[in-house]
Amino acid sequence: MVEDCKxxxxxxxxxEALRTAVRRILEMEGFEVKEAHNGSEGISFGxxxxxxxxLIDLKMPDRNGIEVLxxxxxxxxxTVCFMATAYASYETAVEATKLGADGYILKPFSPDELINQLxxxxxxxxxxxxxxxxxKEREESLLEVAFERTRLKTIINSITDGVIVIxxxxxxxxxxQAALKLLDVTYLPLGIPVxxxxxxxxxxxxSEKFFEVEEQQSSFSIEVEIKPNNELILEAxxxxxxxxxxxLAGVVVVLKNITEFKRLELIKSQFVSMVAHELKAPxxxxxxxxxIMRKPELNxxxxxxxxxxxxxxxxxxxxxxxxxxxxxxxxxxxxxxxREIKEVIVEETIxxxxxxxxxxxxxxxxxxxxxxxxxxxIIKVDQNEFLRLLTNxxxxxxxxxKEHGTIYITVKADAYYTVISVRDTGIGLRPEDxxxxxxxxxxxxxxxxxxxxxxxxxxxxxxxxxxxxxxKIECQSTYGExxxxxxxxxxxxxxxx
Amino acid sequence: MEYKxxxxxxxxxPDIVNxxxxxxxxxxxxxxxxDSSREALEIxxxxxxxxxxxxxxxxxxxxxxxxxxxxxxxxxxxxxxxxMMTAAAHVTGYKFDAYxxxxxxxxxxxxxxxxxxxxxxLISKIESFYxxx
Numbered sequence: 001m002v003e004d005c006k007x008x009x010x011x012x013x014x015x016e017a018l019r020t021a022v023r024r025i026l027e028m029e030g031f032e033v034k035e036a037h038n039g040s041e042g043i044s045f046g047x048x049x050x051x052x053x054x055l056i057d058l059k060m061p062d063r064n065g066i067e068v069l070x071x072x073x074x075x076x077x078x079t080v081c082f083m084a085t086a087y088a089s090y091e092t093a094v095e096a097t098k099l100g101a102d103g104y105i106l107k108p109f110s111p112d113e114l115i116n117q118l119x120x121x122x123x124x125x126x127x128x129x130x131x132x133x134x135x136k137e138r139e140e141s142l143l144e145v146a147f148e149r150t151r152l153k154t155i156i157n158s159i160t161d162g163v164i165v166i167x168x169x170x171x172x173x174x175x176x177q178a179a180l181k182l183l184d185v186t187y188l189p190l191g192i193p194v195x196x197x198x199x200x201x202x203x204x205x206x207s208e209k210f211f212e213v214e215e216q217q218s219s220f221s222i223e224v225e226i227k228p229n230n231e232l233i234l235e236a237x238x239x240x241x242x243x244x245x246x247x248l249a250g251v252v253v254v255l256k257n258i259t260e261f262k263r264l265e266l267i268k269s270q271f272v273s274m275v276a277h278e279l280k281a282p283x284x285x286x287x288x289x290x291x292i293m294r295k296p297e298l299n300x301x302x303x304x305x306x307x308x309x310x311x312x313x314x315x316x317x318x319x320x321x322x323x324x325x326x327x328x329x330x331x332x333x334x335x336x337x338x339r340e341i342k343e344v345i346v347e348e349t350i351x352x353x354x355x356x357x358x359x360x361x362x363x364x365x366x367x368x369x370x371x372x373x374x375x376x377x378i379i380k381v382d383q384n385e386f387l388r389l390l391t392n393x394x395x396x397x398x399x400x401x402k403e404h405g406t407i408y409i410t411v412k413a414d415a416y417y418t419v420i421s422v423r424d425t426g427i428g429l430r431p432e433d434x435x436x437x438x439x440x441x442x443x444x445x446x447x448x449x450x451x452x453x454x455x456x457x458x459x460x461x462x463x464x465x466x467x468x469x470x471x472k473i474e475c476q477s478t479y480g481e482x483x484x485x486x487x488x489x490x491x492x493x494x495x496x497x
Numbered sequence: 498m499e500y501k502x503x504x505x506x507x508x509x510x511p512d513i514v515n516x517x518x519x520x521x522x523x524x525x526x527x528x529x530x531x532d533s534s535r536e537a538l539e540i541x542x543x544x545x546x547x548x549x550x551x552x553x554x555x556x557x558x559x560x561x562x563x564x565x566x567x568x569x570x571x572x573x574x575x576x577x578x579x580x581m582m583t584a585a586a587h588v589t590g591y592k593f594d595a596y597x598x599x600x601x602x603x604x605x606x607x608x609x610x611x612x613x614x615x616x617x618x619l620i621s622k623i624e625s626f627y628x629x630x
Contacts, residue, residue, distance in 0.1 A: 277554070277584050280584035280612065281510060281584050281612075283613070284513070284584050284612035284613040285510060285512040285513055285516070285613075287613040288512065288513060288516035288517075288612075288613050288614075289512070289516060291516075291613070291616075292516055292519055292520065295523075297523070298519065298520070298523045299523070300519070304519075311512055315512065
């Protein structure tokens, strides 16, 4: 409005002659003028369009000027309003100013007087608009700041890591929800020295580490056990918050829950310990035998020497098997097994495995019941892996069988699975041993198994192999009567193989 | 050969039992054997040996300690050395440190030997126990 001309002016007066004169003067000065014939029209125009300035006659027959002033101001508080009045109503004009008019012009007025007044009115209008603009801008930026704060707060409260800020007076300045949960506390007051409200160990730690950060002015991480017995372990990373001048303003502590990670680490180190122990046993036994034979003063008979040598050989042989088994497990874990998948006739592989154990079967006088000669089931596997699987199962069925026992091997198939069962009439499993059957190095220990050697890895390997083919293995066993292992290979549709 | 003392050798590994037996017998000891802590405790109560050499991990991880605990509770047990043999040294990650007095009770064996054990060390542990006591 102010931009495209000098200003938009509403003239409200019931005297036509005066309106025309004013319009002429103002238009010559570059103003745009709108005339209102009476008070009502003045209100109507003045409240629908925002004029830069309104010149309102104080005395009009329908509505008086003050009413018009109030209405316009109500709608557009930045419209500059001048009251026009005769000497006679000077008092009223002053009253109008008190009510919010920006000035008054005494009638009759000269063109110069009018223009001077209106120019100052326009200047005022510009000031008002500028103020309005600044105010609006300020409000907007305040809103933005408020929004930004909420947003940051929401973000920090949403992350799963705990965040704690400690100011340089070692008081708690900020924390998020995750911090409460991770520190196992329900409430933390702000502005209280950290030593007062945290669990004692955490408080000491925070205080202690605060000094370290202050001295080193760099980040570092430590592990903190919040709940004993590895129930809740945190990694706390302390970082300095520096002021512009490089002085320490506070410390931000980020808490990360590493309980699960530590648990896996523990399992791993326990497994390594177990492997070390299992590998050491046959080595210790072998060295023991060799030590004895190296001592002439022990006077070992030749017969006994041969026995010791054979036993040493046996222990080393089983050590080798164990190392190979471990390497296989490791390859399977890393998914580094290369499989040559092709169609294999299950019954043929079973016959091949049976051939490998002829001597062992005879030693214990065991009967092996194989599938009938006409049976033929085909599965898609890596032949060597399948051979390994069956060898492990049959070897167990022999080792844990009773003398003169039987081993039954059967194969059957439905639309989904090819199912192979290896059942023995052996010593069976105790119910409590069944759960741990497939864990590495587990070997059932009871009066029957004392003299049975094994690595404790065979079934673990069987399970890994069958699972690599998305199959499953089940075990049914009655202690003292026998055990049956049932393995199911899913039938793979031709196009997927 | 003159039999000096009777030693009970306990291990679920028959090779180890055999070796320790051969070596101790060559040094003049009388040897009794057991392959579980349960059997060992029976023999201990019946035969009252002069020393026990036992493996640590048999049926359970701590069955050697278990045996030691029960032996040391008896009158005779307090008078004889119990020597633990294990392939699980500290390097394998098992912790044998005891903190509370209860835990120390569990670990009150008289010596801990690493497998493979040296017979000279074993005999010196047994004999030094009797020299001191």
